[in-house]
Amino acid sequence: MSLELKGITKSFGSLLANDSIDLSVGDGEILAILGENGAGKSTLMNIVYGLLQPDAGEIRVNGQLVSINEPSDALAAGIGMVHQHFMLIPVFTVLENIVLGHEATSKLGKLDLTSARAKLLALAKDFGFVIDPDALVESLPVGVQQRVEILKALMYDAKVLILDEPTAVLTPQETDELLEVIRRLRTQGTSIIFISHKLREVKAIANRISVIRRGKVVGSAEPSASQEELASLMVGRPVNLAPDKTPHTIGEVILHVKDLTISDATGRALVKDVSFDVRGGEVLAIAGVQGNGQSELAQSIINLEPHVVGSMTLEGRELVGMSVHQSLHEGIAFIPESRELDGLISSFSIADNLILDTHREKPYAKGITLSPREVFAEAEVKAKEFDIRAQSIKDPASSLSGGNKQKVVLARELSRPVKLLVASQPTRGLDVGSIEFVHERILAERDAGRAVLLFSTELDEVLALADRIAVMYAGKILAIVDSGVTREKLGLLMAGVVE
């Protein structure tokens, strides 16, 4: 089946997310759509899937003009989608998730799952997936959840399958397996649209590559194109894929973590007996696939996690048991995983966001009274230093772009006296320009002799910044290796394989 998009245009307010986009994918073809974060890929695919309505443009399936107003229209036209954030209901079983929206019923409206169960098992067998139809989705590892998503699309005869950033949550090995599944789907005649910002994967899987930048198709490329070519096409200028890293001088141990265990409210251990050191002047990266305990470990360092056993010292002072406020003032800068949720208060002004942590200190406060004049004066200084681009520092943080939001967080966290920088997924969702800025700042902290603990699921980022790499798997640190390690070795560790 072929899918053709013509002149798709979509704007949100003054932002033109899709600007007259033309694309097509043929029968049994794998089209990769390459673009930076925020280039408009997801908007485009949500239009194809009926979750958004375009302002202009048309969609043709097998040459026939179709109107897709709802996801059900897309499903009926044979278009299936595996979303970046899984569309699975955690408290439902696999089978319930699969039948949702296509339920068969017997008398009295009773759900009839028998035929769906048979079809699911047959399909899973076809692909060599081992799947328990009655398992609760929330109990499954993400890799398996993704397979459920793929099976869900295939169950209802998707002839065009859209995969939106499907490898973001996978280990390198799982990624390889996924690519294998995609190739198999193609040989069975399914057309694939593979959306990614990762050059390596796109090169490995695509028959054809279309590059989107700022809502426009800026060109297409063959998979044989070099990574540098693809990158400069994607960003619009030559990109230095590896930031300049000067040789470093390692200092004393700053953060010493020993036998740290973190549990959730039900008593399940999420991080188990973790021990490591971070020294001044080095970047220790904690690599691993999302959901292996990194988020909890990062949060526990400033005591955001309630159930922690073990020891964590900063230059010899015990951190465990301190309040968040105390931890920060011991000299920790903390870049949270989600700027929108944890980093900023979007309805507060930029200036207020810059003093979230220090509002009770001089010069902002005298006793308990705040001094707005000092707050604004300091904010102007920081906005200049960190190149925060805003009309006014009195504007709400919600008016900023992703990159500028992250700069606000950085500016706030780095303006206290810092011994240790903890950065959790600091470049997630950012455009390349902002990524470069963040990377430079992180390395600058390292070069100034501070300890840096970087949590990242992006292998490229880990390899570019780290001096040493610790790999987390199922709540444990499997190994701490040198930055010279091979991708393959890291991939195996991320999948839990220790030689």
Added chain:
Amino acid sequence: MKKFLDRVLGTALLPALSFVMAFVISGFVIAFSDSKVLKLASSPGKFITTALSTVGNAYLALFQGSVYDPNLAHGHGFLQGLYPLSETVVTATPLILTGLAVALAFQSGLFNIGAQGQFIFGAVAASYVGFHFTFTPVLHVALALIAGVLSAAIWGGIVGILKARTGAHEVIVTIMMNYIAGFFILWILKTTTFLRHGRIDPIAPEVNPSAQLPHLAGNNFRLHAGILIALAAAYFVWWLLNRTTIGFRFRAVGANAAAAKTAGISVGYVTIATMALCGALAGLGGAVHVLGSEYALTADIAGNFGFDAITVALLGRAKPLGTVFAALLFGALRTGGRTMQSNTTTPLDIVLVIQALIVLFIAAPTLVRYIFRIKNLKTQEALASKGWNG
């Protein structure tokens, strides 16, 4: 200056339109439930004029009962004609304080439905100190107020502690605690300490004159010093929220608790402090009501002050100044409603309908915009509690 006018118009337009719509709809309710009007259904002309006059009379009585009554002024001077306005202020006084108790909670991201119970505890404690002890006048008033404030702060603080420690949702807890407080006052009025000598109906002794708040406009008017306390409280809340580090933390937690926590602000502390402060404000309302205008504690002392507080805070957009205006408005409706009920055949309860409708329309600016075909009607960020899991 023009900019300032624009801003005032912009922020006042939505409430004004909501106000008009609420009165129009309530007018229909008044007209179509009137037996005189209904009997004329066969002759449209008379029907309409009777309907209009019925509604007109009701609203006229509402105005005369709450702002200025020329009949009272007749022969007694203009000031006496303003007696209804002074009554409006008397009703609005506790309402300002309970309204602030709800508004402050909104600023910290909490929905305090418990002003009613907090009010009761303030009233009970103030009444007890008022009738049971004798002190020098100023000291006695102060002690009675403090007793009311403290006991209500503890009562409100319990909600904060439960929320901070166990995650119990404040909406549910405050609803339940209102009922508990309601039964508590019924019980305590039966105890020998509180039951007035020689009475069997639930009423406590009057507070001693030394504990009564002074009148502001002579003994012909019930207007008392409570309004000054309420206005001072409103200023205090504004100052706290906008000019102090504590208020900064309150607003930070209210706007995004996760980010506030990550930046080292203790959400639990803010929750407890907020609820205790809200309790204190509502309790102050109860104390002022007893010491200023009622003097004797009755089972129905809280009337609707705690519940009207919610509509007041919503209408006032959870801002201190807005809450003061909203409380004056709803106080006027209540006061005028009483006159309307006794002078016309229109029951006081239509006031509740008007209040609910005003708040409903203000909460749905899209609807108002659609009805009046206004494109750029200024709306502020919607107030939101965060669902059960929030």
Added chain:
Amino acid sequence: MKNLIAMKSFTATQRRQTWLHIVLFIIALFELKAFGFGNPANAKTTFGFTLAKEWVLIHTWIIGSATGSYLFSIIALIAAVVAITLIALKKRAGLATAVTGLALMMGFLCWAAAGKFIPLTGMLQGSLLLAVPLVFGSMSGLLSERSGVINIAIEGQLLAGAFASGVVASLTHKSALGLLVAPLAGALISLLLATFAIKFSVDQVILGFVLNVLVIGLTDFLYKKLLIPYQTTWNSGPSFSRIEIPLIGKLPIIGPIFFNQTLIVYLMYLIVVIITYSLFKTKWGLRTRAVGEHPTAADSVGIDVNKLRFRNVLIAGLVSGLGGAYFTIGSTGSFSKEMTSGAGFIALAALIFGKWTPMGAVSAALLFGFADNLQGTLSIIGVSIPSEFMLMVPYIATIIAVSGLVGRVRAPKADGIHYSRGGSH
């Protein structure tokens, strides 16, 4: 004691539950001392089991008050220890908790009614009746909240149903017509709730609150304006009488409690069964739970989230409106001002207490009905506890429940969050 020492390694829930049972244990000890040993030596407590003409097995059960309190307190002590052990072993302790509570209650009754007669069957029958509006209300909340719309307006829906059915039955002299309009009145309030919550994305908690004020205001107004002055035409409707179901209505104890009731009670059984079945066994139920948990996922497979929510909120209004009819044509036939007196909020509490499940909510509603009735019975037979404290019980129980003492209470994940594509949360 070892369990107590080991509490450090417990999860938060385990710890809270253990504390709850320790409190129950202490209450049982207190009961043993005060009621068991403190009872007048020769007093006897009589429990009555028959109401009317059912096939009699036992008429009355007479037990020495001291013996009874003593016996039941010890049962409660043992059950509490069993529960604590089960919790420590991470096993389900629900049954043991129930036994503890029941035994405490019986021990208390033996003491409270020393030398007196307790019509147990009559009390249970009364409890069921008092629970009727709570069950209807909590089912309404369930329908709405399982699909993601918080329903605080239950009180208003009940009141609207009560008013409409009372007035219509009075005007037409037909209780059947009253029964017909009651759900429509509830649905009308739901229509407002759904429109403002779903179409205009108004905060649902605030909205529900305001709708309650609106209905209270309207009914109070009309009551004073029409129902009082023209009472004979507007407010003197007929009401349903009891219907005894043949055969099972004659069963001892169970018969009079469950099967000698009015039409509204039988409708309640039917509705509870239908909702329980539909929510877990049908396509509609699967979709309803899906939009309440993860609306975006439901949307992505072609389910119209807001349409389903809208429909469910309307159905919820039908159910609670019908429940409102209980107050008027279901009992005396006439309407009085704010006669639901907070039943909607207790129904909401029952829903939460029952962890948003049909059976849980019904059980909680019955429990609250029992507490209410017990209070009435005890004040009639003259017990020295102020009735106000008995009346506080459901509210205190709810606070305990939402504080997590009876396990984790979790609302449907998307409950109260407006859904629109592209996600405004």
